[in-house]
Amino acid sequence: MSFFCLLWVPIIYFLRRGITGGSSSGSVWALLLGSITAIVQFFLGSFISPKGFDLATWIFGFIEIVSLPVLAPLFVCFLMLLFRGFSGDTDFANFALLWLIPIAALRALSWSSTNDPILLVVVPLLWVAIAMGISFFINLIANRCHPLLGILAVICILILPIIAASSYWAFFSQYSLIGLGLLILANIPFVLSFAIRR
Secondary structure, rough: OOHHHHHHHHHHHHHHHHHHHOOOOEEEEEEHHHHHHHHHHHHHHHOOOOOOOHHHHHHHHHHOOOHHHHHHHHHHHHHHHHHOOOOOOOOHHHHHHHOOOOOOHHHHHHHOOOHHHHHHHHHHHHHHHHHHHHHHHHHHHHHHOOHHHHHHHHHHHHHHHHHHHHHHHHHHHOOOHHHHHHHHHHHHHHHHHOOOOO
């Protein structure tokens, strides 16, 4: 399971890069900032500790485990695009996935002692689902889709990280069927991003 946590993100990155072709600008920034983030998190540890199956556990999952680690690179990528920090075209999904590679490596190392399938399998699946899903919806909006579809895409961008964190919380709280259902729901945009190429 540790190998899955270590390899899932880079496998999806290279698979996507092979389909889209070439490399986008910002790759060095993504790896550098992801490495710095991973090292800082490794030494600082967790700021929130889950103590039960309550809201605090969901917040812990959202901030420290599932959603924020992916939203951070997506937000940084948006800022760099906004302020023209990249010399050429870049891709939100590739940037986020590259950022996550060193984080996944250190998390696989630190989580390997627990041998917990939620952390080592479910969490990497959710990371990729958020990165690929949000990038898919951003591309829909960027391609000037129908206004109603654009509104739907914005709503999906907002709720996807919530669904992912809720999936983690459900698995953690031993509501496995709910967790599985939310995991499948979170991965639908990921599947669509490969099925519908723009």
